[in-house]
Amino acid sequence: MRRPSPVMITALVFVAGFVICSLQFPNFASTRVVANLLTDNAFLGVVAIGMTFVIISGGIDLSVGSVIGFSTVFVALTTEKLGLPPLLAFAILLVLCAAFGAAMGAVIHVFDMPPFIVTLAGMFLARGISFLMSTESTPITAPLYSAVSDFGIALPGGGRLTAIALIMLAVVAFGSILLHFTRFGTNVYAMGGNRTATALMGVEIGSMTVRIYMLSSVLAGLAGIVFSFYTAAGYSLSAVGVELDTIAAVVIGGTLLSGGQGTAIGTFIGVLIQGLIQTYINFDGTLSSWWTKIATGVLLFAFIALQQGMVRLAGRSRAIRAGGVT
Amino acid sequence: MALALPRRGLAQIAALIVILLIDRMVSPQFFDLRLQDGRLFGSLIDVLNRGAPVALLALGMVLVIATRGIDLSVGAVMAISGAIAASLADSHAWPVAVAAALGAGLLCGLWNGFLVAILGIQPIVATLILMVAGRGIAQLITEGRIVTFTSPDIIWFGTGSLLGMPAPVVIVVGMLIVTGLVVRGSALGLLIEAAGGNARASELSGVGIRTMVVSVYVWCSLCAALAGIIAAADIMGADANNAGLWLELDAILAVVIGGTSLFGGRFSLVLAVCGALIIQAMNTGILLSGYPPEFNLVVKAAVVLVVLLLQSPRLSDLVANYRKARA
Numbered sequence: 001m002r003r004p005s006p007v008m009i010t011a012l013v014f015v016a017g018f019v020i021c022s023l024q025f026p027n028f029a030s031t032r033v034v035a036n037l038l039t040d041n042a043f044l045g046v047v048a049i050g051m052t053f054v055i056i057s058g059g060i061d062l063s064v065g066s067v068i069g070f071s072t073v074f075v076a077l078t079t080e081k082l083g084l085p086p087l088l089a090f091a092i093l094l095v096l097c098a099a100f101g102a103a104m105g106a107v108i109h110v111f112d113m114p115p116f117i118v119t120l121a122g123m124f125l126a127r128g129i130s131f132l133m134s135t136e137s138t139p140i141t142a143p144l145y146s147a148v149s150d151f152g153i154a155l156p157g158g159g160r161l162t163a164i165a166l167i168m169l170a171v172v173a174f175g176s177i178l179l180h181f182t183r184f185g186t187n188v189y190a191m192g193g194n195r196t197a198t199a200l201m202g203v204e205i206g207s208m209t210v211r212i213y214m215l216s217s218v219l220a221g222l223a224g225i226v227f228s229f230y231t232a233a234g235y236s237l238s239a240v241g242v243e244l245d246t247i248a249a250v251v252i253g254g255t256l257l258s259g260g261q262g263t264a265i266g267t268f269i270g271v272l273i274q275g276l277i278q279t280y281i282n283f284d285g286t287l288s289s290w291w292t293k294i295a296t297g298v299l300l301f302a303f304i305a306l307q308q309g310m311v312r313l314a315g316r317s318r319a320i321r322a323g324g325v326t
Numbered sequence: 327m328a329l330a331l332p333r334r335g336l337a338q339i340a341a342l343i344v345i346l347l348i349d350r351m352v353s354p355q356f357f358d359l360r361l362q363d364g365r366l367f368g369s370l371i372d373v374l375n376r377g378a379p380v381a382l383l384a385l386g387m388v389l390v391i392a393t394r395g396i397d398l399s400v401g402a403v404m405a406i407s408g409a410i411a412a413s414l415a416d417s418h419a420w421p422v423a424v425a426a427a428l429g430a431g432l433l434c435g436l437w438n439g440f441l442v443a444i445l446g447i448q449p450i451v452a453t454l455i456l457m458v459a460g461r462g463i464a465q466l467i468t469e470g471r472i473v474t475f476t477s478p479d480i481i482w483f484g485t486g487s488l489l490g491m492p493a494p495v496v497i498v499v500g501m502l503i504v505t506g507l508v509v510r511g512s513a514l515g516l517l518i519e520a521a522g523g524n525a526r527a528s529e530l531s532g533v534g535i536r537t538m539v540v541s542v543y544v545w546c547s548l549c550a551a552l553a554g555i556i557a558a559a560d561i562m563g564a565d566a567n568n569a570g571l572w573l574e575l576d577a578i579l580a581v582v583i584g585g586t587s588l589f590g591g592r593f594s595l596v597l598a599v600c601g602a603l604i605i606q607a608m609n610t611g612i613l614l615s616g617y618p619p620e621f622n623l624v625v626k627a628a629v630v631l632v633v634l635l636l637q638s639p640r641l642s643d644l645v646a647n648y649r650k651a652r653a
Contacts, residue, residue: 113634114588121630128623257451290465297459
């Protein structure tokens with residue numbers, strides 16, 4: 001089940017990319033660039049870890065971008081308009097997100113509906129509610145926010161490991177442990193491998209589905225908090241389309257989209273690769289930002305084709321031929 | 327098909343009528359039609375006109391979904407074809423611009439079909455690639471600007487009229503008839519449904535699944551390219567960032583409302599278009615009622631859930647068990 005080889009390829013791509021960038025731009029190989037890479041992609045990393053669990057279990061969660069947008073608006077309005085202390089607002093938010101994810105998981109399981117369409121409804125719902133709460137960008141002025149943005153561990157070479165980068169690293173560590181060293185994680189792999197067999201072995205599929213989507217939504221809420229730290233504002237249009245970046249990061253990280261295989265650390269490197277492309281384009285200066293999308297698309301294709309090749313080699317080609325969805 | 331339609335589509339047609347009646351309650355002039363400059367005007371025509379791009383997308387999407395696939399890239403294809411049509415509109419004759427835009431759609435469809443049918447990649451994943459990269463390609467064509475044009479021939483696709491109806495409506499009706507003739511006038515529709523029901527079984531019984539799946543994706547992208555031309559003509563410009571944004575979701579929603587299961591199998595072209603009109607009638611109703619347009623998404627989410635619950639096989643089991651327990 002847990003073959004590390006796709007992760008090795010992802011890591012190699014990242015290292016090769018970094019080396020190419022460093023050869024081209026003399027200032028590239030510095031702790032400053034690396035620390036910025038972590039800070040700029042912190043929210044993506046947090047949400048991608050949640051998505052990794054969902055995809056390994058054989059599902060998909062399209063609602064995460066909207067949940068991030070909802071979270072930034074919720075935090076901004078509760079702290080600014082209602083005057084709640086930020087930490088209390090965070091706690092309420094995460095409970096709301098957990099309930100939201102649990103509801104999606106329950107609908108998916110109880111009514112036996114495709115996760116794709118249920119989370120699509122969740123995406124509309126979360127974005128719609130955040131539009132209803134506010135359509136304007138609300139700046140967040142709570143003292144905690146300036147304290148968090150001032151915080152940073154100085155690295156040798158001028159880099160600064162910010163608080164949100166640390167949050168992401170903590171989530172990656174937490175996700176890795178949960179996925180690879182607990183019964184919950186093992187069940188997630190088993191569900192993605194073969195749902196029926198897993199149910200017959202006595203795993204509560206229903207409660208697992210609810211918990212997996214709950215985890216994804218809670219991490220999306222946390223990513224929203226990280227995003228609000230990053231921008232110091234709440235805006236209902238923030239993080240539009242992030243679900244695609246997230247899925248791309250997970251796939252580039254070597255997770256099989258049909259479920260059953262993948263690692264948390266691979267997803268983390270997948271996020272860094274996307275960040276690296278963005279940084280390269282910033283450094284170059286002559287390339288336009290749309291090359292990010294094209295490069296991500298090309299990488300996606302390369303990794304999916306690679307996965308397909310490996311699946312074929314494993315002799316499973318017959319089941320997924322001829323346009324069938326697994 | 328003409329006989330089967332009323333029974334199968336009763337719920338959708340009833341829903342459309344109910345929504346239109348609600349719209350009529352909200353806005354008393356809703357059903358008013360007037361003829362001006364040889365073209366009909368009125369809210370009802372507006373629903374048809376505004377719903378045209380999604381209806382076109384739904385027309386292609388319903389075939390893809392019937393084969394048990396999905397095409398997430400239609401919005402991006404719209405952006406690409408709109409960008410091409412807009413950049414060629416003023417420098418070339420209109421047939422060249424339209425042919426180039428449709429040609430781009432053809433290539434996109436071939437790419438998707440190649441990934442799904444030849445390489446055997448899951449449709450969601452395969453079309454995700456073009457969904458991500460497509461918008462970048464569209465921006466590459468427009469060089470990140472919003473390209474505007476003044477060619478009246480291309481603008482006709484968005485704002486012109488034929489026989490008193492707006493051009494987009496005429497195009498949708500034309501495409502519906504062509505698709506219907508090809509799919510239902512031959513055994514193709516049946517074969518598509520068979521492939522969606524059980525791909526392996528139909529392959530073993532001699533259906534050329536690969537060619538068929540590729541052509542279905544090509545048709546879907548062609549419809550999307552046409553919708554892209556209409557969207558670009560409507561605003562007399564191509565906006566690579568926003569053209570067709572999230573319309574893939576509306577198109578999937580329209581197909582699902584139209585009663586086609588996401589697990590493939592039986593499909594109805596007319597009902598998919600009807601689904602697109604239901605969505606547009608809701609949008610128009612919310613706008614007319616003076617509620618903020620932000621309500622749209624929440625209402626849409628509710629509709630998706632209700633429709634899915636109605637279609638869910640598990641729910642009918644639960645209801646049947648409940649009735650049995652009571653009896």
